[in-house]
Amino acid sequence: MDEEYDVIVLGTGLKECILSGLLSVDGLKVLHMDRNDYYGGESTSLNLVQLWKRFRGNDQPAAHLGSSRDYNVDMIPKFMMANGTLVRVLIHTDVTKYLSFKAVDGSYVYNKGKIHKVPATDMEALKSPLMGLFEKRRARSFFIYVQDYDENDPKTHGGMDLTRVTTRELIKKYGLDDNTVDFIGHAIALHRDDRYLGEPALDTVKRMKLYAESVARFQGGSPYIYPLYGLGELPQAFARLSAVYGGTYMLNKPECRVEFNEEGKVKGVTSEGETARCKKVVCDPSYLPNKVRKVGKVARAIAIMSHPIPNTSDSHSVQVILPQKQLGRRSDMYLFCCSYSHNVAPKGKFIAFVSTEAETDHPETELKSGIDLLGPVDEIFFDIYDRYEPVNEPSLDNCFISASYDATTHFESTVTDVLNMYTLITGKVVDLSVDLSSASAAEE
Amino acid sequence: MATTGNKNINSKLVLLGDVGAGKSSLVLRFVKGQFIEFQESTIGAAFFSQTLAVNDATVKFEIWDTAGQERYHSLAPMYYRGAAAAIIVYDISNQASFERAKKWVQELQSQGNPNMVMALAGNKADLVDTRKVAAEANATGFVLQLTCLQEEAQQYAQENGLFFMETSAKTAANVNEIFHEIAKRLPRVQPQNPSGMVLMDRPAERVASASCCS
Numbered sequence: 073m074d075e076e077y078d079v080i081v082l083g084t085g086l087k088e089c090i091l092s093g094l095l096s097v098d099g100l101k102v103l104h105m106d107r108n109d110y111y112g113g114e115s116t117s118l119n120l121v122q123l124w125k126r127f128r129g130n131d132q133p134a135a136h137l138g139s140s141r142d143y144n145v146d147m148i149p150k151f152m153m154a155n156g157t158l159v160r161v162l163i164h165t166d167v168t169k170y171l172s173f174k175a176v177d178g179s180y181v182y183n184k185g186k187i188h189k190v191p192a193t194d195m196e197a198l199k200s201p202l203m204g205l206f207e208k209r210r211a212r213s214f215f216i217y218v219q220d221y222d223e224n225d226p227k228t229h230g231g232m233d234l235t236r237v238t239t240r241e242l243i244k245k246y247g248l249d250d251n252t253v254d255f256i257g258h259a260i261a262l263h264r265d266d267r268y269l270g271e272p273a274l275d276t277v278k279r280m281k282l283y284a285e286s287v288a289r290f291q292g293g294s295p296y297i298y299p300l301y302g303l304g305e306l307p308q309a310f311a312r313l314s315a316v317y318g319g320t321y322m323l324n325k326p327e328c329r330v331e332f333n334e335e336g337k338v339k340g341v342t343s344e345g346e347t348a349r350c351k352k353v354v355c356d357p358s359y360l361p362n363k364v365r366k367v368g369k370v371a372r373a374i375a376i377m378s379h380p381i382p383n384t385s386d387s388h389s390v391q392v393i394l395p396q397k398q399l400g401r402r403s404d405m406y407l408f409c410c411s412y413s414h415n416v417a418p419k420g421k422f423i424a425f426v427s428t429e430a431e432t433d434h435p436e437t438e439l440k441s442g443i444d445l446l447g448p449v450d451e452i453f454f455d456i457y458d459r460y461e462p463v464n465e466p467s468l469d470n471c472f473i474s475a476s477y478d479a480t481t482h483f484e485s486t487v488t489d490v491l492n493m494y495t496l497i498t499g500k501v502v503d504l505s506v507d508l509s510s511a512s513a514a515e516e
Numbered sequence: 517m518a519t520t521g522n523k524n525i526n527s528k529l530v531l532l533g534d535v536g537a538g539k540s541s542l543v544l545r546f547v548k549g550q551f552i553e554f555q556e557s558t559i560g561a562a563f564f565s566q567t568l569a570v571n572d573a574t575v576k577f578e579i580w581d582t583a584g585q586e587r588y589h590s591l592a593p594m595y596y597r598g599a600a601a602a603i604i605v606y607d608i609s610n611q612a613s614f615e616r617a618k619k620w621v622q623e624l625q626s627q628g629n630p631n632m633v634m635a636l637a638g639n640k641a642d643l644v645d646t647r648k649v650a651a652e653a654n655a656t657g658f659v660l661q662l663t664c665l666q667e668e669a670q671q672y673a674q675e676n677g678l679f680f681m682e683t684s685a686k687t688a689a690n691v692n693e694i695f696h697e698i699a700k701r702l703p704r705v706q707p708q709n710p711s712g713m714v715l716m717d718r719p720a721e722r723v724a725s726a727s728c729c730s
């Protein structure tokens with residue numbers, strides 16, 4: 073350890089591992105440590121014994137649930153947009169070869185007390201029971217406008233400048249009712265609140281196009297993909313990338329303490345009495361608690377079940393978005409379900425998550441409307457965790473701290489945070505211009 | 517992950533063992549027929565594929581090298597995941613590396629798939645030959661010691677369901693042989709693995725033609 077590194081990375085969460093990989097590929101000398109004896113930090117996937125230790129305080133999971141190691145329960149459950157930024161980063165770094173993905177079966181939205189499939193195209197809109205007969209036709213014309221819209225071809229703009237026209241104005245032009253707007257905004261454009269209505273429509277149109285293109289990409293029932301064995305595979309894959317390019321890995325390093333010089337700049341990290349010197353430190357909020365502040369909290373429930381979420385056409389992997397307005401809340405709620413078909417549970421078992429940005433301290437009551445949709449569960453765990461953001465000035469202390477994973481965000485914000493941090497650290501921009509139009513996937 | 521189809525077997529093979537035992541050198545010898553005496557750990561290369569024809573099948577090995585993550589015992593579970601075969605390597609001139617090889621076997625037995633084909637490689641076998649002369653001349657116990665280790669390793673392998681060979685990445689002795697033996701021992705009928713897809717930035721042919729990359 074008694075060496076000098078360009079960068080020491082603390083914590084092996086997804087963000088830290090992506091950064092470690094990018095920096096090692098750049099030729100920087102990287103030391104990557106974690107206080108835990110496993111990869112993934114907050115974004116790890118747990119087996120059953122680990123899950124019990126964490127939430128039940130013992131290591132004796134119920135025997136009827138099957139073998140502990142057949143479980144990979146995400147601590148930060150998220151699906152990836154098939155054409156999204158994370159996929160670009162995976163392809164850009166060539167990390168894809170360590171991973172196998174499967175399309176997610178279904179994408180649903182909660183509307184007036186019921187679950188409906190999210191229509192992604194004009195044709196699906198015509199078939200959707202979400203809307204009445206006339207509304208369907210109006211929605212169809214809107215979908216066609218969005219599908220045809222090409223930023224570089226004014227002929228497709230219908231005489232509107234979407235950088236100025238608001239989403240509300242655009243929607244009004246098609247005469248859509250609030251109900252339709254709600255599922256388009258939250259379940260297709262994936263907005264988290266209703267501010268988008270007053271903002272330029274271009275962003276929403278682009279998001280809708282992304283959704284439709286992602287659905288088309290793998291002919292699944294949703295725009296999402298998800299790795300076999302769970303999201304915990306992602307940090308491991310990026311860590312491997314970093315190691316392949318010379319990064320040094322040390323897990324199980326207790327009490328990593330960041331050391332500063334008189335000017336308050338980082339000079340190294342001490343663990344177990346040894347200090348490794350470095351120019352910069354990259355870490356998650358837990359390694360520098362004095363340089364972050366609490367910005368919110370996430371409430372969630374994790375359920376183990378023996379059946380798919382009811383009313384989702386037996387989807388073995390599915391997401392359901394419950395828009396805030398449908399629940400009378402300030403933030404959307406998410407259901408996320410995966411199963412043995414993605415190798416995250418033994419045959420016949422399903423793992424479901426209900427999560428939201430917490431508005432109270434009582435996750436059980438707060439998450440009830442989501443939990444009620446699950447049907448009977450074998451086991452359920454409740455949890456609230458705090459979210460932190462850095463408050464330091466990296467140019468003064470050379471500490472680069474990631475923000476906590478956000479219930480109300482998604483991989484897009486995860487990857488945006490990472491790319492911004494990369495630019496702060498290196499002064500460079502990652503070129504993500506991979507050709508997704510010709511991107512494809514091979515059956516293994 | 518071993519899958520079958522017309523006796524084309526794809527199987528993931530991992531290497532384990534102490535730093536310096538010669539894991540990367542064995543792969544380099546097998547895949548490229550090269551040996552580099554004092555090479556720094558190769559940067560950017562830890563994933564190779566190589567195809568072998570055995571009597572009744574064509575086996576495509578997807579070989580994962582440790583990328584140095586073994587140094588501080590920080591290999592990720594992903595490394596073992598789905599491996600159909602493993603070579604546990606020790607350096608015959610280093611008793612401690614043999615002791616640690618046993619630890620790797622235990623680790624594999626707890627993490628890996630129970631039907632995995634495991635080979636124990638006593639590497640740097642060339643060191644016996646080169647030093648034999650000197651050893652005989654000085655009548656030191658060196659050769660004797662190595663011979664003992666060989667017997668111990670053979671017995672250990674037998675008791676723990678591995679097969680054992682002494683190899684040399686330097687002279688190529690037994691290198692192809694150990695991979696061949698693994699290929700022969702791989703189960704011809706594999707349990708159906710759940711098939712996922714691998715994302716690529718170009719259609720189809722890339723995976724098929726990849727022979728070596730990072």
Ligand SMILES: Cc1cc2nc3c(=O)[nH]c(=O)nc-3n(C[C@H](O)[C@H](O)[C@H](O)COP(=O)(O)OP(=O)(O)OC[C@H]3O[C@@H](n4cnc5c(N)ncnc54)[C@H](O)[C@@H]3O)c2cc1C
Binds near residue numbers: 148155158279282478
């Ligand atoms: C604990 C937890 C649980 C969650 N559960 C769910 C869930 O069950 N279902 C669910 O849909 N989401 C859930 N989310 C949020 C979810 O991760 C994303 O909203 C959604 O999956 C978007 O996919 P992505 O992030 O893979 O797309 P990305 O690959 O990150 O995004 C690709 C592109 O999509 C656009 N985009 C997509 N979504 C958004 C968005 N929300 N905001 C801004 N731009 C976006 C961006 O323009 C970007 O260019 C959860 C988040 C957390 C923290």
Ligand SMILES: Nc1nc2c(ncn2[C@@H]2O[C@H](COP(=O)(O)OP(=O)(O)O)[C@@H](O)[C@H]2O)c(=O)[nH]1
Binds near residue numbers: 541
């Ligand atoms: N004499 C001899 N040296 C070897 C042999 N195999 C590897 N080495 C040397 O041992 C050192 C470590 O080898 P390497 O493949 O990097 O080991 P790894 O850390 O297990 O991957 C290198 O200097 C190699 O040249 C061998 O069969 N004989």
Ligand SMILES: [Mg+2]
Binds near residue numbers: 541584
């Ligand atoms: Mg090596």
